[in-house]
Structure formats: structure tokens, C-alpha cells
Amino acid sequence: MKKISSLFKITPFLLALAVPLRLRADEPSFTAEVDKTSVALDDVVTLRVTLSGDGVDGAKPVIPNLPGFRATPAGQSQNISFVNGRVSSEVSYSYILQPQAAGNYTIPPLTVMIGGRPRSTAPIAVRVTAAAGGGTAAEPVAQNDGSGRAVKDLFLTASTDKGTAFVGEPVALSVRFYSRAPLLAQPAYGPPDTAGFLSEDLPPQKQSVEIRNGRRFTVIELKTALFPAAPGTAVVGPATLECRTEDFSDDSPNDPFGGGFFNNFFSGGRPVTLKSDPVQVKVLPLPSAGRPAGFKGDVGRYRLSASLDKTSAALHEPVTLTVTVQGEGNIKALTGPDLPPLPGFKAYDTLSSLNLSKAGWKVQGSKVFKTILKPEVSGRLALPPLVFSFFDPGARAYRTETSQPLALTVTGADAAAVETGTAPLSTETLKVLSQDIRYIKEGPLRRRPRSPGGFPLFPLWNLPPLAGFALLWAAKAARGRAAADPDAASFRRAGRRAARSLGTVRALLDKGDAASATEVLEKTLRDYLSDKSGLSPQGLSGEDAARLLEMRGAAPEVSGETLRLWDELQTARYAPGGLRAQETARHLESLRKLLPSLEALWKK
Amino acid sequence: MEKIAAALLLLSLWAPLRGEEKSPADLFREANASYQKGDYAAAKESYEKLSSEGWAGSALNYNLGNACFRLGQFARARLWYERALEEAPRDEDLRHNRDVARARLGITDEEDPGVLAAWVGPLSIFFAALNFLFFGLLCWGLFHRHEGLWWGRAAAGVLLLGAGAALLAAKTEARRDWGVAMARIEARAGPGENQAAAFILPEGRRVELLGGEGDWVEIGVPAQGLKGWALKSTVEAVRRS
Numbered sequence: 001m002k003k004i005s006s007l008f009k010i011t012p013f014l015l016a017l018a019v020p021l022r023l024r025a026d027e028p029s030f031t032a033e034v035d036k037t038s039v040a041l042d043d044v045v046t047l048r049v050t051l052s053g054d055g056v057d058g059a060k061p062v063i064p065n066l067p068g069f070r071a072t073p074a075g076q077s078q079n080i081s082f083v084n085g086r087v088s089s090e091v092s093y094s095y096i097l098q099p100q101a102a103g104n105y106t107i108p109p110l111t112v113m114i115g116g117r118p119r120s121t122a123p124i125a126v127r128v129t130a131a132a133g134g135g136t137a138a139e140p141v142a143q144n145d146g147s148g149r150a151v152k153d154l155f156l157t158a159s160t161d162k163g164t165a166f167v168g169e170p171v172a173l174s175v176r177f178y179s180r181a182p183l184l185a186q187p188a189y190g191p192p193d194t195a196g197f198l199s200e201d202l203p204p205q206k207q208s209v210e211i212r213n214g215r216r217f218t219v220i221e222l223k224t225a226l227f228p229a230a231p232g233t234a235v236v237g238p239a240t241l242e243c244r245t246e247d248f249s250d251d252s253p254n255d256p257f258g259g260g261f262f263n264n265f266f267s268g269g270r271p272v273t274l275k276s277d278p279v280q281v282k283v284l285p286l287p288s289a290g291r292p293a294g295f296k297g298d299v300g301r302y303r304l305s306a307s308l309d310k311t312s313a314a315l316h317e318p319v320t321l322t323v324t325v326q327g328e329g330n331i332k333a334l335t336g337p338d339l340p341p342l343p344g345f346k347a348y349d350t351l352s353s354l355n356l357s358k359a360g361w362k363v364q365g366s367k368v369f370k371t372i373l374k375p376e377v378s379g380r381l382a383l384p385p386l387v388f389s390f391f392d393p394g395a396r397a398y399r400t401e402t403s404q405p406l407a408l409t410v411t412g413a414d415a416a417a418v419e420t421g422t423a424p425l426s427t428e429t430l431k432v433l434s435q436d437i438r439y440i441k442e443g444p445l446r447r448r449p450r451s452p453g454g455f456p457l458f459p460l461w462n463l464p465p466l467a468g469f470a471l472l473w474a475a476k477a478a479r480g481r482a483a484a485d486p487d488a489a490s491f492r493r494a495g496r497r498a499a500r501s502l503g504t505v506r507a508l509l510d511k512g513d514a515a516s517a518t519e520v521l522e523k524t525l526r527d528y529l530s531d532k533s534g535l536s537p538q539g540l541s542g543e544d545a546a547r548l549l550e551m552r553g554a555a556p557e558v559s560g561e562t563l564r565l566w567d568e569l570q571t572a573r574y575a576p577g578g579l580r581a582q583e584t585a586r587h588l589e590s591l592r593k594l595l596p597s598l599e600a601l602w603k604k
Numbered sequence: 605m606e607k608i609a610a611a612l613l614l615l616s617l618w619a620p621l622r623g624e625e626k627s628p629a630d631l632f633r634e635a636n637a638s639y640q641k642g643d644y645a646a647a648k649e650s651y652e653k654l655s656s657e658g659w660a661g662s663a664l665n666y667n668l669g670n671a672c673f674r675l676g677q678f679a680r681a682r683l684w685y686e687r688a689l690e691e692a693p694r695d696e697d698l699r700h701n702r703d704v705a706r707a708r709l710g711i712t713d714e715e716d717p718g719v720l721a722a723w724v725g726p727l728s729i730f731f732a733a734l735n736f737l738f739f740g741l742l743c744w745g746l747f748h749r750h751e752g753l754w755w756g757r758a759a760a761g762v763l764l765l766g767a768g769a770a771l772l773a774a775k776t777e778a779r780r781d782w783g784v785a786m787a788r789i790e791a792r793a794g795p796g797e798n799q800a801a802a803f804i805l806p807e808g809r810r811v812e813l814l815g816g817e818g819d820w821v822e823i824g825v826p827a828q829g830l831k832g833w834a835l836k837s838t839v840e841a842v843r844r845s
Contacts, residue, residue, distance in 0.1 A: 435704055435707065436704065437670055437673050437700070437701040437704050437705070438697045438700055438701055439670075440636055440639050440640075440663075440666070440667040440670050441662075441663040441666055441667060441697070442636065442663065443661055443662060443663025443664075443666075444661055444663065445628050445629065445632055445654065445659045445660070445661045445663070445664055446659070446660060446661045447658055447659065447660065448658060448660050448844075458728055458732075461728075461732040461735075462731070462732055462735050465735050465736050465738070465739035465740065466735075466739055468739065468743060469739040469742050469743050469746075472743050472746050473746060476746050476747070
């Protein structure tokens with residue numbers, strides 16, 4: 001929000017000479033330019049054709065029929081300069097082009113013969129619109145002087161080349177001073193208030209001739225580039241111009257020495273204050289869709305380039321990284337790209353410089369960012385590409401420019417100095433140069449990972465101790481019960497004990513020890529009946545056995561078989577020679593078959 | 605005899621005609637070589653081929669994360685690092701690379717989910733050892749009496765309970781489903797574009813996956829106590845079925 005800081009004093013006489021002097025090369029040049037490439041149907045375009053250089057005297061361009069326009073000569077100006085002892089001249093011809101219909105037209109190349117050779121200008125494209133564009137203030141019918149009297153021959157207008165712009169998008173403000181009356185003193189110009197904009201003057205002033213409603217005006221135009229600072233409606237305040245013009249209002253027609261004459265002579269004419277209408281510009285916010293991550297608010301059209309001043313350097317030898325952002329836009333406010341992490345380098349502060357050009361009444365140029373880098377490791381060091389994002393208002397889109405990657409070959413310390421021990425002792429301490437990822441691994445491949453929990457067969461590892469304890473505890477409890485009631489324990493164990501014992505008998509028979517087998521067989525039956533009855537095995541007799549079986553309600557065949565077996569085994573126990581193996585085996589089988597039936601007796 | 609010779613000849617020709625198929629280990633080595641040469645795109649392609657064929661392992665996921673990182677795909681790199689961390693949660697290189705990827709994504713306020721989840725394995729071993737010790741002491745105590753034995757059993761019991769609780773917490777934590785945002789997410793209050801926007805999640809951020817409905821998945825940011833819904837296409841799960 002910077003006001004134009006200086007007042008302009010416009011002198012028509014000086015303005016007539018205000019054609020910029022050009023240092024001319026020997027080679028003649030022939031150029032054509034227009035003050036605007038887009039014009040409304042009720043506006044005019046000023047075509048300025050310039051010949052400069054040696055041999056241009058006497059040359060006059062031929063203006064062909066310009067489709068879409070009616071051309072009216074608006075005068076010529078000549079400039080002669082002396083530079084380094086050489087004389088060169090420049091002649092400019094101005095033409096007012098009045099558009100006839102809306103559309104896109106091309107001013108064709110103009111030709112002129114200079115030094116016997118034809119010279120041509122480049123074609124110029126001009127667009128004629130049906131309605132006035134931008135925040136153009138209407139031409140005042142009349143503007144007032146200080147006394148309230150209407151002034152028809154002098155007025156001030158202000159307009160912008162667009163009525164809607166994005167934040168940061170350049171808007172060209174044109175303040176035009178229209179004059180048909182001669183001025184008696186230098187006017188005092190008050191620039192408009194441009195709060196809400198950043199601004200940049202666009203010299204030089206332009207002078208042209210314009211025909212409005214059939215009247216011919218001399219137009220002096222001041223251009224300023226405005227950059228809206230925030231979204232909303234921004235207003236360019238009125239510009240003012242204080243001047244003095246001739247006043248013949250008191251004249252009597254027959255009085256040659258009328259009051260008007262004396263008024264102009266003694267009082268310096270009539271004071272006039274001209275004021276332009278304010279101009280509104282609708283400022284749009286920059287779109288959020290598509291905004292790059294690194295966007296910092298730069299608006300315009302730019303190109304990015306980066307370079308190092310060396311391709312190789314010694315260790316710790318400084319190199320300069322130059323980053324240039326070039327294009328159109330608010331160059332002064334450019335932020336430039338951020339430096340990415342530069343592993344292997346120590347970066348110092350960045351200094352910037354500005355190259356501004358306002359040719360063609362556009363703010364363009366470049367901003368150069370220089371950073372000193374010091375390589376801290378040797379080898380081939382790569383600088384990653386720089387990225388710069390900006391908003392292109394013409395395309396209404398964000399763009400990202402990327403510079404090319406750079407590389408620097410860094411040579412290490414002098415090897416000979418290291419060998420002879422003359423290399424300086426290093427005073428470096430441990431330094432982390434970059435935060436980067438670690439290298440890849442050579443680890444094994446395997447199929448999809450196991451389920452969360454990370455420990456296979458978890459229950460299998462943890463059940464055995466519990467199971468083991470449970471078993472031991474049960475065993476101990478059983479032992480305890482057995483110790484507390486041995487008879488009951490014997491009773492419960494009788495069947496299992498007898499079955500185990502029969503296994504022993506079988507083993508003895510297999511070994512051929514029939515005598516021992518018979519003895520064990522007899523003992524088995526005796527112990528079984530003893531365990532079941534609670535009687536001592538030594539005192540158990542056949543009668544006891546019979547009574548026992550009868551008490552338990554044994555079936556006759558079970559009882560009979562049991563007692564038969566008892567008798568034969570008792571006899572064999574005391575008879576010399578005992579039983580033969582076959583007989584013992586037969587008894588063994590009998591007892592084996594009998595045991596389940598006997599067990600059943602005690603389960604009733 | 606002639607028929608056998610003909611069959612053998614045909615077999616010897618068939619293998620070259622069919623083309624040599626690389627083994628997974630060879631493909632992995634080839635991918636590593638591409639990475640070492642700086643051809644990160646080729647390395648990524650090979651790693652992804654192995655992964656799509658059902659191969660995993662923390663090294664494969666880690667290397668794939670590195671390749672994505674070098675190609676500037678930081679969110680995807682982060683996703684693969686998280687997948688590798690599922691298998692090797694205490695790998696220091698993995699954690700470092702995951703943190704670097706997070707820093708590149710500009711994520712500075714994310715808390716790591718439950719450190720306990722990384723200790724399920726060691727806790728399981730510790731629990732099993734305590735289990736053996738505790739029940740071993742109990743069994744010993746069935747047949748011997750000693751005051752010190754009682755204290756030993758008591759201590760082992762307390763430790764076993766503690767380890768059991770920690771293991772349960774770790775397993776509960778490890779079973780949580782996580783995802784990574786693959787794009788900037790505008791989380792909604794419900795599953796649908798017409799639902800009110802609840803919060804914005806930047807690309808690369810880790811979220812908890814809480815459920816799904818149609819094309820939408822419910823996501824949570826436990827550290828900030830946020831829950832919302834996002835399109836399934838914008839979130840990728842860390843744990844793949």
C-alpha cells in the first residue's frame with residue numbers, strides 16, 4: 001500500500017521533447033508500436049512509427065490501409081543526438097487509429113526505404129472489444145475549476161486494464177490528462193491513493209493525440225502497475241491535477257484590451273482543478289485447488305534456472321549457487337525457491353539482486369539469488385533440483401518450475417601432505433550433514449507375515465507347565481488318599497495290580513520259568529481276593545474265597561471257576577514239581593478272562 | 605529306446621522355450637542391484653512384483669519403502685516402512701527411515717501407537733519362562749517344604765501376573781488396524797459426501813482403521829481423539845489380508 005511518492009510536473013513543451021533518446025547503433029532501425037493491444041470500440045489506439053540511425057533523414061513510412069481502423073496522422077517529432085562524436089537522429093510519426101468494428105485485427109508490416117534498402121516493421125495484433133473493459137471511469141462531460149465553472153477542454157481520467165484480478169496479479173493503471181486548451185503554468189499532479197495495492201511506476205509518460213466526439217485532444221498518459229494485496233474490492237482513489245488555463249470570460253467582443261486579456265496577463269489565468277473518478281477493482285483470492293505444497297504467494301509468469309560457478313572444487317573451497325527467477329510480475333516481491341537439503345554442503349546466507357525492466361509498460365525482469373556453498377566431503381556431490389511454484393493469472397492455474405540438477409566434483413585434501421605429515425591437523429568436529437534414509441537390506445524373503453502376537457504356538461509353550469502341575473497334584477492327592485485309607489486304596493488298585501501281575505506271569509512263562517510263573521499266578525489270585533475282601537492274604541483260605549464270592553452274589557460259573565482255579569493253584573503251590581508250563585498258561589488265561597467278571601462283582 | 609530319446613530331447617528344448625523364470629531371491633537381488641545403480645523405478649517395480657506374488661519379509665518392505673522415498677513418493681514410502689515395522693517393530697533402521705519420511709511429509713505432531721505392540725514377541729517369551737518357573741516351583745513344592753520356596757513361588761506368581769497383563773495389553777495394541785493416508789483427506793462426520801466435514805488429514809498421516817461401509821472407511825486419530833469417515837481409495841491399510 002504504497003502511494004506514488006512523488007508529484008509529477010508536466011510541462012507540455014518538455015513533453016514534446018520527451019521522446020526517449022536512444023543511443024543508436026550505426027545500423028538504421030524502423031519500428032512500430034501501439035500504446036495498447038486491446039481497445040474498446042469507442043476508444044482509439046495510438047500507433048507510433050520510429051525511424052532511427054544513419055540515413056533515415058528524408059525517409060517517410062508509407063501507411064497502408066489498416067483493416068478495421070481509420071488512421072489519422074497525429075504529428076511527428078524528431079530527435080537529434082551527439083554521442084561520441086557521432087550524430088544520429090530519430091524521427092517518430094504518430095497516428096490515431098479509430099476502430100470501426102469489434103474483432104481481432106492485425107496492423108500489417110509497414111515499409112520504408114532507408115539507404116536504398118527496404119525496411120519493414122513486425123505486424124501488430126490488436127483486439128477491438130465491443131464494450132469498454134476494466135474499471136474505466138466514464139469521460140466526464142465537464143470538469144469543474146475552482147470557481148465551479150465547467151471546463152470542457154480539460155479533463156482527467158483513470159482506468160485499469162482489467163476490472164477483476166487475482167491477488168498479486170498486475171493491473172495497469174492509466175491516468176490520462178486530456179487537454180485542448182493551452183496551459184499557462186506547469187500543472188501540479190496529485191497521484192491517486194492506491195491503498196490495497198503494491199505499486200510500481202511505469203515510465204515513460206506517453207503522449208498522444210485522441211479524437212473524442214470529433215474534438216482533438218492532446219493526451220498525456222501516466223502508467224502505474226498495481227498489484228492487489230488482498231482479496232475483496234480495492235479502490236484506486238481519484239488523481240488530481242491543478243493547472244491554470246486562459247480565461248477570456250470577461251472579454252467584450254469590441255474591446256481589444258478586454259478584461260480577459262488583462263486577467264491572463266496579470267493573474268496567470270484561471271485556476272482549474274481536475275479530478276478523476278475512483279476506480280474499483282475486484283480482487284479474487286488465489287484458488288486453493290491445485291495449490292502446490294511449496295507455493296509461497298508469487299504471482300506472474302516465470303522461468304527458473306540454477307547454476308554453479310564451478311563444476312569442480314577442492315574440499316572446503318566455496319562455490320556460488322546462482323538461482324535466477326525471470327519473467328513478468330511483481331519481481332521485487334519474488335520470494336524465490338527454497339533451498340532443499342544439500343547433503344555434503346554447508347550453505348551460507350543467500351543474497352538477492354534485482355534486474356527490473358519496465359519496457360513496454362510491463363513490470364518484468366529477474367531476481368537473482370546467490371548462495372555460497374562450501375563442500376564438506378569429497379566426491380561427486382549432487383545438488384537436487386530446485387522447485388519454484390507460482391500462480392499464472394493468465395492461465396488461472398498454478399505452475400511449478402524445476403531447475404536442472406547440478407553436480408560438483410570435490411577433490412579431497414592433498415595426499416602428499418598427508419603422507420609427509422605436513423597436512424594441517426583437522427579441527428573439525430563431528431557434524432551431521434544431512435538427514436537421509438539408510439541403505440537397503442539384503443535380508444531374507446518369506447511369505448506373508450505371521451498374525452499379530454508375533455510368537456508362534458503360544459498356547460503350546462504355556463500349557464505343559466500347567467498340565468504337568470495338574471498331573472503331579474492329582475498324583476499326590478491320590479497318594480495321600482491311599483496313605484489315609486490303605487485298604488480302600490488296595491481295593492481300588494486290586495484289578496490293575498492283578499492285571500500287571502498277569503503280565504509278569506506271562507513273561508515268566510515265556511522265559512520258561514513255569515514254577516515261578518505258577519507261584520506268581522497263585523499270589524495274584526490270592527492278593528486280588530485279599531485286596532477286595534480286606535482280609536490278610538496269608539490267612540485267606542478257599543472257604544473264605546467261597547464265602548466272599550457268595551456274599552458278592554457271584555454267578556455260579558464265576559464262583560465255580562474261581563474256586564477251581566484257587567484249588568489247583570493251591571495244590572500246585574505245595575505239590576512237588578508244581579504245574580507244567582502248559583497248565584500254568586491255561587490257568588493264566590482262565591484268570592485273565594475271570595478278572596473282568598470279578599471286578600464287576602465289586603462294582604455292584 | 606527311440607521314443608525315450610525323443611522325449612528327452614523334447615524336454616531339454618522345452619525349458620529354454622518356456623523362458624527362464626527368475627527365482628524370488630534372484631529377483632530380489634536384481635532389484636537391489638537396480639537400487640544401487642540409482643534406477644529406483646526399476647527397483648520399485650521388482651519389489652512390488654515380489655510383494656504382489658505373496659512375498660514379504662521386513663527387508664523387502666523396507667527396500668520398497670526406500671525406492672518409493674527416492675522417487676519422492678513419501679506417503680507410499682511411509683506405508684511400506686509401517687508394513688516392515690509390523691514384522692520387525694524394533695528395527696532401528698526402519699524406525700529411522702520411517703521418521704525421515706514422516707519429516708519429509710511435514711508430520712511433526714504424530715505419536716507412535718503404543719510402544720508395547722513392538723514387544724509382543726519378547727513378552728511372550730518372558731511370560732513362557734515365568735510360566736515354567738512358577739509351575740515348576742509349584743511342582744517342587746508338592747514334594748518339598750521350604751519357606752524360601754514359598755517366597756519364590758509368590759514372586760514368580762506376581763511376575764507372571766504382571767507379564768500376563770503386559771502381554772495382553774501388547775497383543776491388544778498389536779491387533780489394532782492402521783492405515784496411511786495416500787492423499788489429503790477431508791474426513792466426514794459420516795460415510796457420504798453429503799456429510800459435514802469433520803477434519804483435514806494431510807497426506808502420509810497414519811490413521812486407525814475402525815470399520816467400513818461401502819466405499820467409505822471409518823478412521824481415527826487416537827492422539828487427538830478424532831474420528832471420521834474417508835473414501836477407501838484414499839487410505840491404504842498397513843496390514844494386508
